[in-house]
Amino acid sequence: MLKNKLQKYKLILASGSPRRQQFFKDLDLDFEIRLKEIEEIFPPELKAEEITNYLAELKANAFEGELKANEILITSDTIVWHNNKALGKPKDAQDAFEILKSLSNATHQVITSVCFKTPTDSTLIYEVTQVTFNELSDEAIRYYIENYKPFDKAGAYGIQEWIGFVGVSKIEGSYANVMGMPTDKVYEYLSNLA
Numbered sequence: 001m002l003k004n005k006l007q008k009y010k011l012i013l014a015s016g017s018p019r020r021q022q023f024f025k026d027l028d029l030d031f032e033i034r035l036k037e038i039e040e041i042f043p044p045e046l047k048a049e050e051i052t053n054y055l056a057e058l059k060a061n062a063f064e065g066e067l068k069a070n071e072i073l074i075t076s077d078t079i080v081w082h083n084n085k086a087l088g089k090p091k092d093a094q095d096a097f098e099i100l101k102s103l104s105n106a107t108h109q110v111i112t113s114v115c116f117k118t119p120t121d122s123t124l125i126y127e128v129t130q131v132t133f134n135e136l137s138d139e140a141i142r143y144y145i146e147n148y149k150p151f152d153k154a155g156a157y158g159i160q161e162w163i164g165f166v167g168v169s170k171i172e173g174s175y176a177n178v179m180g181m182p183t184d185k186v187y188e189y190l191s192n193l194a
Contacts, residue, residue, distance in 0.1 A: 052077045052113035060117040073117040080155030082108035096156040104136040127182030129173030
């Protein structure tokens, strides 16, 4: 449906994330993947969605001057925001364990920002989802880390995996956002272009 409306545009997804690529396939959109290595460093005074907005825009700005008139570049960034701190991807198994231990029996926010960039314009949107975990035993955390190796995931977990099934007691907001893309907002933005 939307694919037909967007025929005059070329969508470029600047993400190596298999989950984000799958979302675009599942939304039935034609897109091309273009990647650039970006050092994801943000000013320390930034908080919550200021961080993801900054990083999504940083990723988009790497393509400055390279986009053709009909191209729409889409970049995004996701963090887990907990105890007034951004939790990114874990460095190793011990870091993953400590992150999940801190999320146990608590509520955190998953924040994703998406930047849509054309040669003449740039638009940012973001989504915040509240996720509450039950108390996770050390044994459950270790089992998850050993079997699912969540080292490429912000907050050291994927809600669509085992830990999400057994550990998440409540979610307020977009489920897809917790997986890394507020698909409803992305679809709505692209629908308004068509």
